[in-house]
Amino acid sequence: MKKLILSTTFFLMTPFVLFLALAYLSYFSYTKSANNDLLSRVNKSVAFAALPSSDNLLEDQILSRDGRTENLRDFFARYNSPLEPFSNKLIEASEKYDLDYRLLPAIAMQESNLCKKAPSNSYNCWGFGIYGKKVISFSGFEEAIEAVAKTLSKDYKAIGLVTPEQIMTKYTPSNNGSWAYAVSHFMNQL
Numbered sequence: 001m002k003k004l005i006l007s008t009t010f011f012l013m014t015p016f017v018l019f020l021a022l023a024y025l026s027y028f029s030y031t032k033s034a035n036n037d038l039l040s041r042v043n044k045s046v047a048f049a050a051l052p053s054s055d056n057l058l059e060d061q062i063l064s065r066d067g068r069t070e071n072l073r074d075f076f077a078r079y080n081s082p083l084e085p086f087s088n089k090l091i092e093a094s095e096k097y098d099l100d101y102r103l104l105p106a107i108a109m110q111e112s113n114l115c116k117k118a119p120s121n122s123y124n125c126w127g128f129g130i131y132g133k134k135v136i137s138f139s140g141f142e143e144a145i146e147a148v149a150k151t152l153s154k155d156y157k158a159i160g161l162v163t164p165e166q167i168m169t170k171y172t173p174s175n176n177g178s179w180a181y182a183v184s185h186f187m188n189q190l
Contacts, residue, residue, distance in 0.1 A: 066091060068101050075105060075190055081114035083125065086141045093145050097153035104149060106164070106186035107171075110179060115141075127172075 069087045076084035083090070083105070094101040104126070105114070111127030112118040118125045122137040123144045128151070129136035138144035152167070161167045164183035172179045 071190055072101070072105060076114060079109070079114050079116075081108075081116070083108065083115055083141060086145060089142055089145050093149035097149045097157075099149060099152055099157065100187070102187040102190040103152065103164075103183075104145065105190060106183045107148075109186040110182045 066088075069091050072087035072090060073084055075081075076087060090104050091101050093099075094104065107127075108114050108125040112125045115123075115125035119130065119135045119137070122135055123141050124130065124136055124138060125141075125144065126148045128144070128148050138147065156162075156167050156170060161170060164180040164187070165177075168175055168177070168180040168183075
């Protein structure tokens with residue numbers, strides 16, 4: 001009789017326990033998905049709430065500077081050159097006359113140690129037209145930069161003299177190659 005009661009109880013209780021287990025699991029899966037929706041809605045709001053509204057934006061103006069200009073400024077500052085304020089003018093002249101922006105500063109470094117050993121009040125840092133006591137002078141660095149860049153473009157680049165080695169053959173024809181080596185070295189520093 002005991003076996004009969006246990007068997008009956010087992011067969012009657014098993015479907016009831018299975019039903020409760022399924023109900024319990026479905027309840028948690030429903031609440032879990034409902035909570036996920038709730039959390040995802042809340043998270044979306046939180047993510048956007050963290051951003052300032054367009055009414056309260058503080059706008060900054062970002063100035064972009066040409067990296068070449070900053071590169072020249074640093075180079076001139078390192079050697080305490082009076083050409084530092086004219087870095088932008090050197091870039092403009094190089095672009096205007098389609099020259100490598102490093103060429104003029106490198107020649108100035110070779111010829112006058114970046115204007116430190118140029119003839120006084122000549123503003124001629126490039127050894128431009130200086131033969132013995134004959135010195136070409138300019139009214140300022142801007143005029144000098146313009147004249148030297150224009151000459152390098154018109155009288156040198158136009159006939160295929162582009163690299164320091166090629167330019168040297170006309171710029172300093174009696175040189176043994178040290179001028180081109182030094183100019184190339186300073187160009188590589190830039």
